[in-house]
Amino acid sequence: MQARQQGVDAAEVVGEILQGMLQTSRPVRLKDLEKQTGIASAKLHRYLVSMLRSGLVAKSADGSRYDFGLLAYRIGQLATHDPDELDLLEPFFKDFIDQLQDDDLGQAVGIGRWVGTGATMVKWFERDSPLSIRSNPGAQLGITTSATAKLLAAYLPAEVTKPLVLRELKERDCLTNANVKLVFNDYANIVSAGVANSIGARRTGLNALSTPLFDQSGKVVAAITILGMAPNFEAQLDGRAAELLMALGRQLSLKLGFSPLT
Template structure:
């Protein structure tokens, strides 16, 4: 005669049912709030400040920190007594970054942006001749802007090019400018440099009727954990009805998507001076 499972076994079987969300360990989730607070601030914190950020009492936070120190997830400064991320946390972070490919992370974003904005959205990376298109998501509208993989974008006439010119080292940009058909003289470079400063301040580059009449574009930068620009998210479409304003939907959507991908790559915005 078959035996019925005891109460504990029945309970475990119920918890494992796909109809229910997996049950975690609450104490680990609570302690994880301390690690999240440290990662968010990016600097060591005093016990009272760290506990406040994790929304718990210092007396409750301290035992978690002791265990985290033993594991290497947290370390305590000898002189100040402040708590920061430990060597194991840093190793895990580096391993995580190595697993992230910027283009792979950004590709689903451009598909979503193209659908929501009704514009063609592309990913451009820096190639041996300048900004190069590597992914394209076509607009769902009947009007399509033809973009091909491998297209090298002009540094002066396109939003992607202007964006890279604003964020990459001057020597790198100058070498690419020398390859373009119409080389700039020293006096002609001054307006370009002024535009680059404006682009860095705005976090966006635009091109209205740039290379092709009637076609405009907006581009937002994606940064890695070192603050280096690794690719651009560029929306392209007919100039008519395409808002290039910083407060417009295309600009806000591009910036938000670029910041989210940058955050996945370990980038953290610099605090205001």
């Protein structure tokens, strides 16, 4: 086993604090940051004093909460001009779609992300086909019907997804307590299985499978989705296409630094 390289503990603690702020409603109170990071408040306070001086964090007007400072925003602005981490994985998606030679394994592979209050597809890779089956990038997907949106919603807190589920079921004229329960049971099964499917949700005969892509913190940063047309592509949760898709998800998650629990 390769020895772990020696680093600077203080830098790692700063990273934990910044990660905690990313995962908490901001501006954040010290006690909430303590709960999020597991770092004692006295230690947090000492680090925050230095982070205030460096510009990584800033205090709210009343001095009781913390938010990202000017230096953090400048770093973020610079990062937005650099390639997205998913862009660096693009060759793997292209190779994967090239491997799907049979229609029963799908005809297109897409990347979906949670943006704002919903899920959307941001990129597509498609086999040569006389029939385009892609959805338009930017179109919001139904979180009770779409494989991609269900997958992403399943890994979000219920307080985030429940209002959206209620609204969507109401729009579909099927809002009942039983249907709400079915949706969240479906989400639980998706997390357990690591894959979601949809059968003709967007268009009759168009089926989909979706699996998560995790980053180094264990957060789901995207959904990888296979689309295909029935009757060839049945989007079975225990089929060969699902097996290949989940293997791709695991492979690319590892490349993003994800370390699954053993």
